[in-house]
Amino acid sequence: MFKHLLSALFLCIISSSSYANIEVQFRDGAPKDKFTISNTSKCDVQKIAMNIDLTNSNGRLIFDTTASGQGVEVFQPFEVTKGQVSLNKTGNVNDGDKLLSLIITSIAANDTASFTIDVDDTLAKSELGNIRVTDAEIAKGTVSATINNNEVLNATFDDKGKAVLLMANCAN
Template identity: 50%
Template sequence: MSQISILYTVPVLLLASSITHASVAVRFVESAPKDRFVLTNTSQCEMENITANIDLANSTGKLIFDTTATGAGVDVFQPFEAGDGNIQLTNGSQVNDGATKLSIKIAKLQANEATHFTIDVDDTLKQSEWGNIRVSGSEIENATIEITSKDNATLKGTFDNQGKTTLAFTHC
């Protein structure tokens, strides 16, 4: 008697779940007199009701916001100016001259969308790379940004010597 082996192939279905992460890239752009902070949603998630706190206190260049003609800054000044209606200061309509911190609220940031604001930033070093009026990437290094999402998830990033940082949330 001969034996016949029959081999059955059973298809296996593997389900892969994709986890979507939200991330925000932040960069400082030196451009006298209006320096620029650009926040870009680099994910596929829409982000709403974001609060961002920028703190220059630990920056290598001992940076400050120069918002008035008199005070701590040098020569040229520029008050806070939103790049679009999507950004507003959380504590009033201005940043104090010589301040090292500011806080903004972003109403909505679509996937792959950027928003920005301008303000003058000066260093307070006795000798600096480009003079006190202009800020190099290495001078903003170690400044921080803390972003809180609408679900109260908070991440903190530190600017590198190119004036950039990226914050990645675990979910949208």
């Protein structure tokens, strides 16, 4: 009987709130690579300061934003494709940078924001050449975010090109 009461209480607690996750997904594309930031919760998320850091990525990745510099052949500057996303502070990403800092004003529940940019690897030998980036090459890159100026979240890209930031609960 006691076991059943605990189970019922646990289910009640889980159903009264939603876990809020922010998922960052990388997808290689031609000529632009895409990052999609998804709010998989049932609550809106406000004031997100996010860093995507490729320093420790398996492919030693860089952002390739100009014709000259460290990138290979095709380059693409930062471009918002959906949502209230902007670059933090400087307003640009330099060719060869490994860190990209964003401000996301808000992402509604179960909605996305996204941007495109070119990402190249700097390996001497890579699976698809330096122009194309595999999910395994972005693995070990990191994402950090500060939500509403106080909740700090960290995640690492997996070998499927996804990083999941686990947030505190939010009301339904």
